Amino acid sequence: MIPIAVFVIIWLVFLAIFMVVASLSLMQMFRFGVRDPITKWSIIIFVGLSIVVIGGTLLYLAQIDMQASLDIRPFAAEIFPT
Amino acid sequence: MLNLEKLPGLLPDEKLIRLYRRHPVTLFGLYMGIAITFIIPLSAYFLIRGMLGNFFETEAGLTLFVLFVSMFLLFALLFMFQQFLDHWLDVWILTNRRIINIEQTGLFTRVRAEVRLYRVQDVTSEIKGFMRHMFNYGMVFTQTAGERMRFTFEDIPEPKEASKLILQLAERDQRTHEQEITSEKPSDFFNSSP
Numbered sequence: 218m219i220p221i222a223v224f225v226i227i228w229l230v231f232l233a234i235f236m237v238v239a240s241l242s243l244m245q246m247f248r249f250g251v252r253d254p255i256t257k258w259s260i261i262i263f264v265g266l267s268i269v270v271i272g273g274t275l276l277y278l279a280q281i282d283m284q285a286s287l288d289i290r291p292f293a294a295e296i297f298p299t
Numbered sequence: 300m301l302n303l304e305k306l307p308g309l310l311p312d313e314k315l316i317r318l319y320r321r322h323p324v325t326l327f328g329l330y331m332g333i334a335i336t337f338i339i340p341l342s343a344y345f346l347i348r349g350m351l352g353n354f355f356e357t358e359a360g361l362t363l364f365v366l367f368v369s370m371f372l373l374f375a376l377l378f379m380f381q382q383f384l385d386h387w388l389d390v391w392i393l394t395n396r397r398i399i400n401i402e403q404t405g406l407f408t409r410v411r412a413e414v415r416l417y418r419v420q421d422v423t424s425e426i427k428g429f430m431r432h433m434f435n436y437g438m439v440f441t442q443t444a445g446e447r448m449r450f451t452f453e454d455i456p457e458p459k460e461a462s463k464l465i466l467q468l469a470e471r472d473q474r475t476h477e478q479e480i481t482s483e484k485p486s487d488f489f490n491s492s493p
Contacts, residue, residue, distance in 0.1 A: 221362050228366040235373050241406055242381055249388050249401070249409065251318065256387065263380045267373060274369040278362075287359035 218286040225278060232271070239267065310396045316468065319391040319461065321454040322436035329382045336375040340368045381406070391452045393461075395468055398441065398450060414450050416472035418443040422465045424458035441465060 243260060250256035306313070347354050347364070354360040388403035399413045419441050426437035431454075439452040439462050455461055 219359075221359050224359075224363055224366050228370060231370050232373070235370075235377060239377055239380075242377070242384055245388070245403070245406060246384055249403065251390060259380070259383055259387070263376065266376055270369055270372045270376070274365060277365050281358055281362055285358045285362075287357065287363060 218288050220284070220286045221281065222283050224287075225283070228274075235267075239263075306392065306394070306399070310394075313394050313396045315392065315394050317393045317461075317464070319393065319452055319455040321386055321389060322434060322456045324430060324434045324436065325454050326382070326386055329379055329386075332375065332379050332382065336372065336379070340371060343367075389453075391455065393465065393468070396472055398465070400450065400452075412450070414441065414443055415476075416465075416469045417476035419450075419465065419469040420444050422462040422469070424462040426458060439465065 243264070246256065246260055250260075306315070344364070351360075355364065385403055385405075388401070388409075390399075390401050392399040392401070395416070397413050397415050398419075399411070402410045404410070421442035423440045423442075424437060425440070426432055426435070431437045434456075435458075436454050436456045437458040439455060439458045441450040441452075443450065452458070452461065
């Protein structure tokens with residue numbers, strides 16, 4: 218039995234890595250991108266879509282019971298029947 | 300951001316003529332990435348549903364899938380943004396006095412090179428391969444006097460027109476440069492020395 222909280226913690230670790238790399242990429246675009254509408258729109262689209270994905274996931278996580286756990290044994294038995 | 304009206308080390312009477320980037324077709328990998336980004340989570344959903352019938356009926360199973368898709372989408376988005384960044388930050392700036400090449404390799408390597416147009420002696424354009432012929436993009440090589448190194452515009456649109464333009468501007472800049480040299484008096488040279 219694996220609690221949902223474990224998956225959420227792993228997700229948060231990946232989210233932190235994403236945030237660091239995304240910030241560096243955005244910094245490079247802000248510093249060296251030619252002043253142009255496409256430069257601005259690419260930043261807006263990237264940031265906007267990231268906010269939608271993170272926001273959507275957080276909204277979903279707010280509704281669930283963190284104490285619930287996943288029992289992988291029945292699924293493992295379905296994939297690898299003995 | 301880089302303002303093209305305020306180029307670094309602006310020369311007298313220098314004007315921006317054109318800004319070159321790689322042809323949008325060279326971003327084919329990015330377009331494929333966008334398609335795969337949508338296909339993989341959907342395929343995973345149907346595969347899991349087919350193999351493990353009641354996986355999505357449990358709250359934990361659904362949560363695990365949502366977290367996986369969320370992470371997949373975020374990293375796919377980041378990968379695509381970095382691909383675009385790599386494409387968009389490589390520029391060849393052609394002015395009436397010089398060529399400036401700025402190349403971004405990875406996230407932290409940035410190379411800037413420039414050549415004065417009066418030093419350009421030979422310009423060659425090359426369209427090689429099926430895709431380049433179809434979409435009219437290719438390489439332009441500029442050979443400068445006294446140097447073996449060539450200055451290369453990579454996969455730019457309309458390379459023939461670009462090479463003609465560079466050659467015209469180079470000839471014009473050579474005349475301007477000769478006039479500048481002949482208008483300088485020898486006494487000016489000695490007076491200007493420290």
